[in-house]
Amino acid sequence: MATVLPTYVEARLSWRARVREMLDREHILGPLFITPALLLILLLVAYPFCMALYFSLSNAFIGRPSQFIGIGNFVRLWESDAFRQTFQNAFVFTGAAVAVKLVLGTALALLLHQRLWCKRLIRGAILLPWVIPTALSTLGWWWMFNSLYSVVNWTGIALGLMTPPGPNWLGQSYYAMAAVITVNIWRGLPFFAISILAALVAIPKELYEAAEADGAGANARFWHITLPLLKPVLAVVVLFSTIFTFSDFNIVYVLTRGGPINSTHLFATLSRVVGIDTGRIGEGAAISLYLFPLLVFVVWAQLRFVRKQAY
Numbered sequence: 001m002a003t004v005l006p007t008y009v010e011a012r013l014s015w016r017a018r019v020r021e022m023l024d025r026e027h028i029l030g031p032l033f034i035t036p037a038l039l040l041i042l043l044l045v046a047y048p049f050c051m052a053l054y055f056s057l058s059n060a061f062i063g064r065p066s067q068f069i070g071i072g073n074f075v076r077l078w079e080s081d082a083f084r085q086t087f088q089n090a091f092v093f094t095g096a097a098v099a100v101k102l103v104l105g106t107a108l109a110l111l112l113h114q115r116l117w118c119k120r121l122i123r124g125a126i127l128l129p130w131v132i133p134t135a136l137s138t139l140g141w142w143w144m145f146n147s148l149y150s151v152v153n154w155t156g157i158a159l160g161l162m163t164p165p166g167p168n169w170l171g172q173s174y175y176a177m178a179a180v181i182t183v184n185i186w187r188g189l190p191f192f193a194i195s196i197l198a199a200l201v202a203i204p205k206e207l208y209e210a211a212e213a214d215g216a217g218a219n220a221r222f223w224h225i226t227l228p229l230l231k232p233v234l235a236v237v238v239l240f241s242t243i244f245t246f247s248d249f250n251i252v253y254v255l256t257r258g259g260p261i262n263s264t265h266l267f268a269t270l271s272r273v274v275g276i277d278t279g280r281i282g283e284g285a286a287i288s289l290y291l292f293p294l295l296v297f298v299v300w301a302q303l304r305f306v307r308k309q310a311y
Contacts, residue, residue: 055285062279073286083287086265090291092177093266094245097184101241102234104185105192110226112193113200123194130190134250141183142255145169173263176256180264183251188244192237199233200226232306239302243295267291 056073060066077083112123129137144151153166169179203226211221249268252258258265258273265273267287275284 052285052289055281056289058282060281060285062281066282069282073282074290077283077286077290082262082265082270085262086267086270086287087290089177089262089264090246090266093181093184093248093264094242097181097188097245098238098241100181100185101188101192102238105189105237106196106230106234108189108193109196109200110222112197123197126193127190129187134187135254137187138183138251138254141179141186142170145179145255147171170256171260173260176260176264180252180255183255184245184248187251188241191241195233195237196230199230203229235302235306239299242298246291246295 055066057068057070058066059069059072108126112119112126116122143149147168147170150166150169152169153162156162157164157166167175169175207225208221211225216224246266247268248266249272252264252266252269253272256264258269262270267290271284271288273284274287275281
């Protein structure tokens with residue numbers, strides 16, 4: 001018994017030593033850490049994407065077997081007035097929202113980079129639109145844009161900017177598009193501001209001091225120092241924001257459900273209506289993937305631009 005116990009202890013210690021030695025090896029520890037994230041990507045991204053690609057190339061309909069039809073769904077979509085309107089809406093919505101977020105986000109980041117009273121509190125408050133759940137915050141905006149008790153209309157009328165009773169924000173085409181763009185800007189602005197602020201903090205102060213010593217004013221320092229050094233970060237932020245804005249669903253679905261008369265439908269909301277509400281899964285999948293090749297090209301072009309700026 002006296003000899004068995006030390007042998008058991010030695011075996012256990014040697015087993016732990018072998019495990020510790022294996023974990024110290026980079027070619028073992030690296031894949032071990034990556035595996036959980038890889039599994040999540042495969043289950044939550046790759047598998048749904050492959051299923052959507054399969055459905056988009058078939059005439060899948062709820063309750064009946066599907067057949068392969070190739071790109072028939074993609075070609076047939078252009079016969080739909082709702083899809084053509086959605087195609088236009090997506091570019092108007094994304095272009096306007098991203099452009100305004102870029103300008104306001106840069107201005108807000110420059111402001112937060114200055115010496116402000118309660119700077120940390122202000123930075124935390126700015127993150128609230130990004131942190132609050134989208135559906136919950138959009139419900140608040142739905143109440144503010146409501147035609148019966150709109151806070152926006154009441155404020156505009158009180159300031160003399162509108163004539164009573166004010167516009168029907170969610171019931172008229174142009175006003176509805178303006179409303180969803182406004183909410184998207186409000187929600188996405190913190191992402192731009194904080195990302196650009198992080199890049200501003202990383203710019204060496206010596207560059208500004210040298211430029212100021214040479215007589216460069218605030219505008220010259222911004223255009224010749226700040227903006228060139230921000231270009232790689234701006235490209236990445238615009239890239240992510242473009243993808244997120246093109247695929248936006250919650251804001252439009254909660255505020256307008258794509259109405260009035262398809263004037264605010266985006267690819268995600270129209271795909272949901274066609275694929276789930278009407279049961280035409282194949283067409284719905286084709287709508288959701290319609291801009292995928294274009295987005296891949298945009299990603300490739302912007303990443304190439306970032307790589308050139310870095311080197």
